[in-house]
Amino acid sequence: MMQEDDLSLFRDAIKGTKKIKQDTFVPTVQPRKKVSEIRELKEKADTLFYFSDEYEPLLTEENEKVRYRREDIDPYILKQLRRGDFSPELFLDLHGLTREQAKKELASLILACEKERVYCASIMTGYGTRALKYQIPRWLVQHPKVIALHQAPREWGGDAAILILIEQTDRDLIMR
Template sequence: MKRPNPPRITDEDRRLFRDAIGEVQRLAPMAPPPATERPAPHPRMFEADEAAVASELLDMDFDPATLEVGEELGYLRDGYPPRLLRQLKRGQFSVGDELDLHQMNAAAAQASIVAFLAEARQAGVRCVRIVHGKGLRSKAAGPVLKALTDRMLRRRDDVIAFASARAAQGGTGAVIVLLKEQK
């Protein structure tokens, strides 16, 4: 749509304006403020993340004996037929979206999982893959993101079932999640 041209300013408009504002005194041009040297960037968030790792690992309620690096995950909510979990393990559901948690700390991974599952349900996606990794660099702490993913998915009401992915889809480093239908 084309905007209308502004009305032209007439000599009468100019005269009325000058009469209304009175005498005008021009100001001398001002010099720009002196340039200040900017401080060097400081990686505050990186340092905070690194400092938080130790306390996060201590707060994880993680027992390495309960979940080994190569252990497969599997869960089926009560009230659903066992064939759903078997179908999920066999790869009989089409994965509609994927989330990769690699390089995330536990807090970022947790927030990402919550947001990802909400977006998937909103979009009507019933089956998703979450790549949590195998925890090979987690050392004595065990697979931190794998344990976090397992715990979170078991507690969510919108998760019907989940199982470790087939080898071609990430194996024990990923889970395939079946979500309830959006109502």
């Protein structure tokens, strides 16, 4: 019937051909890394590359209020940060973390700001032994995406927090 006709047509079409020997190498496919693994590797690389404990930047500390701006940024931005003109969209609480954990979390925050296109973030250092409060600005100024930082105004944490501005690829985002 129909199947037998199709089969005989197929056999007639391939008559005189010879079977091909399969000798091609097919590489085994490596399992893809999960997004979380890739993110973790990127954070670790950023932490190792950008956050050195030995680097001692020239930070302006006025009445123990830390502030910094990159050289190519308008100085007026520090006044805006101090007054609270920028509202942080992401918050990072570093209470109770070790220095290494804090470095990793800072790298994560900066990556999240880039990915989510967040211009302003708040880092809550707390008071405690002041070890992190003292060290965090010194780490942040080493990262090329951090364009400015200032002690947070009272409504965003005051002395126990720092506001940071992260460079975005679109310059239009600065004018938010």
